[in-house]
Structure formats: structure tokens, C-alpha cells
Amino acid sequence: MSYVDEVFEQVKAKNPDQPEFLQAVTEVLNSLRPVVEQHEEQYRKLAILERITEPDRQIMFRVPWVDDKGQTQVNRGFRVQFNNAIGPYKGGLRLHPSVNLSIIKFLGFEQVFKNSLTTLPIGGGKGGSDFDPKGKSDNEIMRFCQSFMTELYKYIGADQDVPAGDIGTGAREIGFMYGQYKRIKNLYEGVLTGKGLTYGGSLARTEATGYGLVYLTEEMVKCHDDKMEGKTVAVSGAGNVAIYAIQKAQQLGAKVVTCSDSTGWIYDPEGIDVELLKDVKEVKRARLTEYAAQRPSAEYHEKKDGEHGVWQYKVDIALPCATQNELNLEDAKMLVANGVQYVAEGANMPTTLDATEYFQQNGVKFVCGKASNAGGVATSALEMSQNSERLSWTFEEVDSKLKNIMVGIYHNIDDAAKEYGMEGNYVAGANIAGFKKVVEAMIAQGVC
Ligand code: NDP
16 A cells, blocks of 8 residues: 555544545645655655644633623634644634534644745644624624633744634634733734734735735736636635635626625626625625625525535636535536636635546646635735734735735646646645645654
8 A cells, every 4th residue: 555545544544523634635645646656765754644644733622701691602612733844833713613623624734735835934723613703792702702812822822823814703803812812921922913904914914815816816827828807707705715806806807706605695797896795794794685785787596505606607717715615516517517717716625626626627727725825824924024023014015925925826836736747737736835845844853
């Protein structure tokens, strides 16, 4: 049995109840085969794959808080510190009822390679809670965030582990957590990113993941002698990543005709009105029905199982920006039948493994999230640099660094795929390029 298969069997046996984590490990290990085969003896001796698939540590804790009715509620908190070979642990905090150890481990594992691809000195981690921020008052959110940080503060620090936002964790939640950290530690340090602009946040961080996704997509399109202008685009989601992906794609002359949330989707053949979408989602925190009510050209559809949602329309580019496993094989077939040419993931692992393979087999240029959504964490690392310098850079300065990083990532993954004889396989390219840097650092640092 090959070393990759041997380790995969061990990971499966140790984590039988973690399907999302196993899915991520399968994708990464499979595409690393050519690199691992070249160094099999050395990697085996140093147990590189065993070490890279086992987090440095996994912290789980109780988060008690009192709701507005005076009732005590209990949630479960997580922080998985996966690998710090190239820098302090870095990765978001997800607040969503679906959160469990498998999801946090899959996200932390992917984060290791993603952070490596940014070229910045950041290791990989992830955390969160099964707390559902939907429908909670600001005071309930604050009490939850304070309780969460009252435990988490023990394990994080500006040079140790620097969490950020993710699904359900936006500027409001980061603010409450930062306040509690400062209060407990009496330290004003860049321990979280995604902070507000008045207390150490970076300009362009809010836009970074969506903008970065489109910068990378634009570079890929250009490198295929094509242009963004005039392209029709399907986007899923209506959160932080989706909104700014829509905005940047439209600034570059593309027309985005869809967006979605967990209850339904919008088809707007005139192109999504991003200012209206921002008002509905960022200001009013309302459902997409509100968007449709104010926009005569838009159709709203309630989400139903077995339907293709935003993936049923004729588009050139698809950008899944909502959540994991939201684009399956049947959706991929529909997109291919409708002539999709480029797919780049804004969310983490939104495309199932069989759908990814279908895209690749049918000539669709497909980039996985660890490369195409790395703009968020890259800009978080730029926020850390600004905090260390105690300076703030302009929007243009941060945005231009972000664009350079995303263009660099595209060429890095393209070159890595070519070097290993897999031209155009950007999934393999991303995994290989991200892995090689981390492994070099791990080997240099000895067995630890
Ligand atoms: P948000 O919470 O801001 O938005 C998530 C969006 O996806 C919401 O519109 C949400 O709808 C929708 N959604 C969630 N679950 C489902 C579902 N099961 N079906 C359909 N729609 C769903 O999160 P972000 O935009 O920050 O994150 C989106 C993805 O991007 C995640 O995978 C995240 O890990 C990834 N990512 C985010 C980064 C960032 O900087 N924010 C960086 C890199 C990756 P509703 O409002 O109804 O819940």
C-alpha cells in the first residue's frame, strides 16, 4: 500500500465520525501523491503525513450565557490549532448551529495550506461554536461572545493564535470578543482580525475575500485569452464573501444574476443591485424576499430539496460563496450543460468531490477555495502587520497588496500543477504549492 493510502486509512480509522474532515483529507492527500512519491522514504521516516493530518491541539469548552428571558443557555466552543510551522495559528471563528468538531477540523486543515499559499507567515487554525446568532438580540450576542472569550483567551495571543470572522461572526461579534479579551488580559494587541476601523481594523478587510476571489478569477480568465467584461456570473450566498464578490465582478464589467441565502435564492436577469443587497443583508439583516420586494426585475424562489437553485442558469462563471457542499454533481452537470467555463470557490469546500471531478473532466477551469478565497486571511495578515507597526494603511495600499497576492497565488498554483505534469489542475496545484512550504518548515524544525 502506498504511504498516502496507508495514512488515509489511519486517519479514517481514528476519525470515523468526521465526514467533512475526511472529505478534506481525501482531496488534499490524493492530489499530493506525485510530491509524496518523490520523497516517500524521507516523509515516511519523519511521519510527515501523520503529523500534518493531526492537529497540534483541539480545545473544546462549555459556553454558558444568559438569554434575555433570564434563562441560562449552554453552547459548545471549539478552537483547533492545526499547524504553526510557518507562523502563529490563524483562522476564523464560525458561529452556526451546524458547527461540530468535524467541520472545525476540516476548516483548520484546509487553512494550513491556504495560509501557506498567501506567502505570509501564518499557520492554520479554526474555531467557533454551535451557537446560532440568528434572531438573538445584541445583548444576547454580547453575553455569548463575552462568555466564549472568557475561555478562549487562555489559548490565543498576537504571536500565538489570531482568530478572525467566518460564518456568523462579523464586525459586531469580533468587537464584543475583543473587548472581553482586552478586559481580561489588560493587553491592547492584535489578537483578533476583522476588527472595527477605530480599534485596529484594516481598511479593505471587509471586502477582501470577495474582491480577492474576483481578482484571482480575473487573472485566470486573462491567462486564457479571455476577459471578465461581458461575462454572466452565478453567485451563491448573500453574506460577506458573496456581496463583495458581486460588487467587484460588476465593477469589472461582468453581470451577476443570482445570489442566495439559507431559505431561498434570487434570479435577477438585469444584474444584482449590490447596494440594495447590502442594505437588505448588512443593514436590515433581512431575508432575500425583501430584496425581491424592492426590485421588479428579480424573481425570489424558496429553497427546496433536489432543486438546482442558483446553479440552473446559463452562466459563464460560477462563484459558490455560501457554505460547504452546496454544489453537488447534479448541479455541476447542469452548469456544464449550460456552458459554464470557470468555477472559483469563495466558500470553503462548497463543491463536492464528485462535482469537482466532473468540472475537471469537462474542461471547466476550477479553482478550490484554499486558493481563491485566500484574500480574506491574507488581508487579516496585513491587519496583523499594521497592528505590529501601530500604523494604518490606506484602502488603496491594502487593496493593491491584496490584488498582487491573488495574482501571485494564481500563478503559483498554475506553475505547481505544470511542474507535476497536471497542467490546468488548480486543485492539485494549490495543494502541492501550499504543502511544500509547510513541509519544508516542519522538516527544518525537527520532530515536534
Ligand atoms: P456569512 O455568514 O456572511 O454568509 C454566509 C451566506 O451563506 C449567508 O447568505 C447564508 O444565508 C448563506 N448560507 C449559509 N448556509 C447556507 C446553506 N446551507 N444553504 C444556502 N445558503 C447558506 O459568511 P461568509 O460570507 O463570511 O462566509 C461564506 C463562506 O466563505 C464560508 O464557507 C466561509 O468559511 C468562507 N470564507 C469566508 C471568509 C471571510 O473572510 N468571511 C474567508 C474565507 C472563506 P443565511 O443568511 O440565511 O444564513
